[in-house]
Amino acid sequence: MSNHKESDGNTSRRRFLKEAGAAVVGLSWGLPVLSAGCRAAAQESSAKVPGKQWAMVVDMEKCRREGVRQAAIEACDRAHNIPHIPDSDDEVKWVWTTEFQHAFPEDVHERTPAAQREAPVLVMCNHCTDPACVKVCPTKATWKRESDGIVMIDMHRCIGCRYCMAACPYGARSFNWRDPRPYVETDANGDYYSDYPTRARGVVEKCDFCAERLRDGQLPACVEAVAKVAGGAGALTFGDVTDADSAVSRLLRERETIVRRPELGTGPNVYYIV
Amino acid sequence: MRDRKWIIAGLAVFCVVVLFPVWYGFTTRGEAAPPDVVLPTNEKSCVEPTEWMIANHPTLLNEWRNAVIRDGRTEYVSSTGVTYTMSFTGTCLGCHPTRATFCQRCHDYADVQPTCWDCHVEPQGK
Numbered sequence: 491m492s493n494h495k496e497s498d499g500n501t502s503r504r505r506f507l508k509e510a511g512a513a514v515v516g517l518s519w520g521l522p523v524l525s526a527g528c529r530a531a532a533q534e535s536s537a538k539v540p541g542k543q544w545a546m547v548v549d550m551e552k553c554r555r556e557g558v559r560q561a562a563i564e565a566c567d568r569a570h571n572i573p574h575i576p577d578s579d580d581e582v583k584w585v586w587t588t589e590f591q592h593a594f595p596e597d598v599h600e601r602t603p604a605a606q607r608e609a610p611v612l613v614m615c616n617h618c619t620d621p622a623c624v625k626v627c628p629t630k631a632t633w634k635r636e637s638d639g640i641v642m643i644d645m646h647r648c649i650g651c652r653y654c655m656a657a658c659p660y661g662a663r664s665f666n667w668r669d670p671r672p673y674v675e676t677d678a679n680g681d682y683y684s685d686y687p688t689r690a691r692g693v694v695e696k697c698d699f700c701a702e703r704l705r706d707g708q709l710p711a712c713v714e715a716v717a718k719v720a721g722g723a724g725a726l727t728f729g730d731v732t733d734a735d736s737a738v739s740r741l742l743r744e745r746e747t748i749v750r751r752p753e754l755g756t757g758p759n760v761y762y763i764v
Numbered sequence: 765m766r767d768r769k770w771i772i773a774g775l776a777v778f779c780v781v782v783l784f785p786v787w788y789g790f791t792t793r794g795e796a797a798p799p800d801v802v803l804p805t806n807e808k809s810c811v812e813p814t815e816w817m818i819a820n821h822p823t824l825l826n827e828w829r830n831a832v833i834r835d836g837r838t839e840y841v842s843s844t845g846v847t848y849t850m851s852f853t854g855t856c857l858g859c860h861p862t863r864a865t866f867c868q869r870c871h872d873y874a875d876v877q878p879t880c881w882d883c884h885v886e887p888q889g890k
């Protein structure tokens with residue numbers, strides 16, 4: 491009886507080891523094949539639905555005019571109730587001016603003339619095709635919108651961890667270190683220029699390509715504003731880059747354009763005409 | 765046993781005080797006056813029936829926000845089949861422009877302090 495039991499135990503143990511071995515071999519072959527299959531399927535499905543991708547083309551030459559840049563920045567500040575905080579450590583900016591050497595560090599060398607190095611460039615969120623900020627957000631408060639490619643922020647959901655600010659290679663995001671309301675510009679009656687919500691202390695914000703204006707069929711505030719100032723026509727062009735007939739696509743075909751830090755692989759959607 | 769009367773009197777006072785919410789409820793009649801909210805005159809009905817809105821407006825607002833900013837949708841079809849634009853500033857505040865006489869009266873009554881107005885700009889009677 492005891493013998494019988496023992497042999498029973500042995501056979502089942504042997505069988506278990508055999509099957510376990512087979513399973514390990516099977517998985518080591520099967521899993522990579524399966525995951526490759528899933529990846530291919532996923533890529534195929536995303537390729538099948540070509541979402542819109544809003545993009546901006548900045549004419550660097552035209553944006554060298556102080557008045558043009560100022561018009562863009564002021565229109566944005568007013569459209570989004572952006573606070574003017576005097577302490578630059580706490581400042582909030584959606585679209586701003588920086589020097590060429592900082593915007594395009596890989597396009598200058600030690601003998602680049604100072605005039606080119608220090609030339610003013612209008613910069614903003616690049617609404618990257620593969621945004622680093624979105625990958626690091628722990629709450630999905632920022633995401634790339636599939637319908638139009640805008641990198642959005644839900645201020646309600648942002649917990650203010652600032653991972654996205656660390657991840658963004660363009661410094662496009664600002665943190666509200668304090669309540670912005672006292673610093674928001676108001677008109678003569680003390681009213682805000684826009685009904686766009688002000689933000690709260692502790693959230694991150696940035697350019698959203700004027701998603702709220704696009705929804706109503708309007709162009710972004712900066713694009714509209716520069717077209718109205720002297721020499722500003724065509725300084726900023728906005729459109730769908732996936733549409734071959736859009737003004738943006740045409741410019742990208744016909745003019746020599748660059749993007750910021752292309753080597754990082756983020757795929758910026760703000761282009762600069764050299 | 766000499767202090768019996770004091771003990772009984774003390775217990776009686778204690779019970780009366782502790783059970784205040786119970787006996788006060790029995791002695792006063794009717795309900796507390798409902799909040800006196802000022803309703804809009806330009807529309808007859810809200811996007812959903814009033815009763816439902818009273819109970820569920822925070823949920824509706826969250827759904828609208830997610831639909832608009834995440835999915836890029838703008839139109840809401842109500843249970844009564846009417847299409848509305850999903851916009852807090854446009855649609856909701858379009859009819860309810862005064863926070864003090866609408867939102868605040870009910871929120872004070874219910875003793876809730878939502879943070880909407882920390883960021884959203886109150887219409888300024890334009």
